[in-house]
Amino acid sequence: MKKSNSMLVLILSVSLSLSLIACGNSNQNNQEESAKQHDHSAMSHEADHSMPTGSEMSMDENKSITDLIDDYLALKTALVQxxxxxxxxxxxxxxxxxxxxxxxxxxxxxxxxxxxxxxxxxxxxxxxxxxxxxxxxxxxxxxxxxxxxxxxxxxTDRTLYKQYCPMYNKGNGGSWLSASQEIKNPLFGSKMLTCGSVKETISMK
Structure with a gap:
């Protein structure tokens, strides 16, 4: 009877040990999986912050200066004409x-x-x-x-050319900006359309 009881205790001990080992492995696997998920989440979070958010801001800035340059050039064209x-x-x-x-x-x-x-x-x-x-x-x-x-x-959002006509304002000269190197003088219009030359190129940085 004592022998049977000893065997029973031994079997129970082995079963309990196996259960604990299995449970430990399960917890470890869960912890490892959780850690992997945490690492992945952290990487995703870091990736979100590393995205170039400044590009949209640059586009907005360019858009606002674009309007001004467009209006300036429209004014120049109207005076040319x-x-x-x-x-x-x-x-x-x-x-x-x-x-x-x-x-x-x-x-x-x-x-x-x-x-x-x-x-x-x-x-x-x-x-x-x-x-x-x-x-x-x-x-x-x-x-x-x-x-x-x-x-x-x-x-600037584009290359512009500073052009100069020495005949404007009684020979004192005058300047304007153009999107083209071709001379079309807004200070004289049709009276002296091609008077002038390119003095400076203004480029995007």
Missing amino acids: DDSKAAANAGQKLAEATSGLDISTFDAPKQAVIKEILEVLKEHGEHIAKSEIAHQREHFEGMTKDFMDLLTQVG
């Missing part, structure tokens, strides 16, 4: 577009400089919107330097 009405419309659009430029990504001192330039450009645009063509051309030539200063601060 001696079209005062189209120039007035482009001047008004440019004045309105100055408020759409997002400068929040720049530091405070640079924001102050950009704001000042935008205010001057807005004034030029508003004057062009209600002036006759000779006065439109004066404001257009005057705004070109400010426009170049703006591009120096915020960059």
